[in-house]
Amino acid sequence: MTRERMEFDVVVVGAGPSGLTAAIRLKQLRPALSVCVLEKGSEVGAHILSGAVFEPRALNELLPDWKAKGAPLNTPAGEDGFYFLTQTRALKLPTPPTMRNHGNYIISLGNLCRWLAQQAEELGVEIFPGFAAAEILYEDGRVIGVATGDMGIGKDGEKTASYTPGVELVARQTIFAEGCRGSLTRTLFDRFGLRDGVDPQVYGIGFKELWEVEPAKHQPGKIVHTVGWPLDPNTYGGSFCYHLENNQVVVGFVVGLDYANPYLSPFDEFQRYKLHPLIRSTLEGGRRISYGARAISAGGWQSIPKLTFPGGVLVGDTAGFLNVPKLKGSHTAMKSAMLAAEAVADALDAGAPEAASYPERLRQSWLWRELHHVRNIKPAFKWGLFPALAYGALDTYILRGRAPWTFHHKPDHTRLKSAATSVPPLYPKPDGKITFDRLSSVFLSNTNHEENQPAHLKLKDASVPVAVNLKLYDAPEQRYCPAGVYEIVEGPKLQINAQNCIHCKSCDIKDPTQNIVWTVPEGGGGPNYPNM
Incomplete structure (x- = not known):
């Protein structure tokens, strides 16, 4: 069976805020262009996870009439609170200017992406959810599109009765909007030297739970951020608690993946944080609705790679446009996508192989100034x-x-100390009311993968997990994974429970020998986040 080939003017990889924005902007500028968007999740928004307090600046530029069109920005930001936590106390600090949210909205970014997809489709964009881009297509040294992964490959690597070959989507320009630590984008870095001369990207892992709380405890628009406990002063991180509509509250925690103690468990730090009186008082008597985790690109201005190459561009979090002190990246991701779309449209008009004007457009924009201004904070x-x-x-x-x-960054995977020189934190057992274990949390993420498929988590060398990670670091992959994917079992050997993977990609980032490689599973696999 040969692969079907479909031809477009532009293919966009990823239906997050940047990918959908790029598609919309292209159709606004050049309605006759054929544009398609590939999304590896089962639906648009299925894999989208963010706090999220949303700054509408880029949305105002993209779709000025978004209110009339019914964009799901329903809860205006209200009171801001910034606290330093000890184990029992909360000291209120002055709110930094970057964290003041007047004019912003508390939203579900997944729902905003679902709405953006509707706007794109009304303009004629074709969106294909459930199809994971697994391979980049090249011709004469330039990108000419992507191919989706084959379906129906068994665990043994052999074709099953349901085998269907992938589809080649060929384009004059391809926009990569894969989000944090994009698996295809990583290969572009190597092939075109896109990271030469810039700082390494650094990351955090962010956790989020959606709760329904007692009405008396609900204050729509309330925003709380914290630093300090439960993390030690040498570990980067902090928390957020946002009050949405309908008695819903989102509570979340971020840990920098440059942490040094191999015994630290970001998931358990998050669970422990919820026991603080400031947060527990809000959650008690409530009900946890959903859970998720994902990595966050936190390098900022000095870690932005070269953004163009023959046949394509990078946009959004796959390039790393998060404003860390502001704790926001959606507006910057969308702005980068608008600038890229404008450059791509001009390149297509000129028949040029590369959207060469994109970097200069970026340097002249408010996005570049915003990131340069805060480059030294993280x-x-x-x-x-x-x-x-x-x-x-x-x-x-x-x-x-x-x-x-x-200031400059060092790679996260180089920061671990040995287990012999580290002390394990003491984490309380989950109580099933405020704190929970990994597997019950994964259940709430609605994660599902086709059982009979090759593991999408690959080891470059199968001996390393025991010979290096277990010996030197006491197998930290058991702790930095928020979904119970990695276990040391009798042998000893590393067991990979790939069906649990919620696509956070922390293993690909934090593994000290860079031996774990995250690749896409069959299209549609992974979490299905509602209202996240």
Whole structure:
């Protein structure tokens, strides 16, 4: 069986906020272009996870009439609170300017993407959910599109009775909007040297739970951020708690993946955080509705790669446009996509192989200025929480982002200390009311993968998990994975429970020898996040 081939002017890989924005902007500029969007989730929004307090600046530029069109921005941001936590107390701090949210909205980013998909389809964009782009197509040294993965391959690597070959989607330009740690984007970095001369990307892992709370405890629009406990002062991270509509509250926690203690479990830090009186008082008597986790690109301005190459561009979080101090990336992802779409449209008009004007458009935009202004805040945390807060105040209030220096990053996977020099934290057992275990949490993420398929989590060398990770770091993959994918079983050997994977990609990032490679499973596999 040969692969079917479909031809478009532009193929977009990923139906997140940046991918859909790029598709919409292209059709606004050049209605005659044929544009398709591929989405590996079972539906648009299925794999989307974000806090999210949303700044509508880019949406205002893309679709100025979004209110009339019914965009799901239903809860205006209200009271802001920023706290330093000890184990029992919450000290309220001044809210930094970057974290003031007047004019923003508390939203479900997944629902916003579902709405953006409707706007795109009304403009004539073709959207294909449930099809994972698994391969980049090349011709004469340039990208000419992507191919979806074959369906119906068994665990043994052989074709089953339901085998269907992938589809080749050929395009004049391909826009990669895969989100954080895109599996195809990683190969583009290597092939075209896109990361040469820039800092390594660094990451956090973010957790989120959606709760229905007692009406008396619900304050629509309320926003709470914290730093401090339960993390030690040398581990980057913090929390958020946002009050949506309909008695719903989202509670979340972020841990920087540059942490040093191999015994640290980001998932258990999140569960422990919910026991703090400030948060527990809101959740008690409520009901947990959903759970999810995903990695976050946190390198900022100095980690942005080269964004163009023959036949394509990078947009959104796959390139790393998150504003870390602002705790927002959707508006920047969307703006990058608008600029890329404008450059792609011009390149198609000129018959040029590369959208060469994209980087300059970016440098002239508010997006570039916004990220440059805050570039030193995240890397200052290499000194620890309290020096970083002091430097952040200096940079924000005195230097105002105009420091004549730029701090730099080191790769997250190089930061682990040995198990022999580390002390395991003491995590309380889950109570089933406020705190929970991994497997019951994965159940709430609605994660599903076709049982009879090859594992999408690959090992470059099968001996490394025991010979290196277990020996030196006491198998940290058992702890940095938020879904119970990795287990050391009798042998000893590493068992990979790929069916549990919620596509956070932390293993691909944090593995100390970079031996784990995350690839796409069959299209439609993974979590199905509702209202997240």
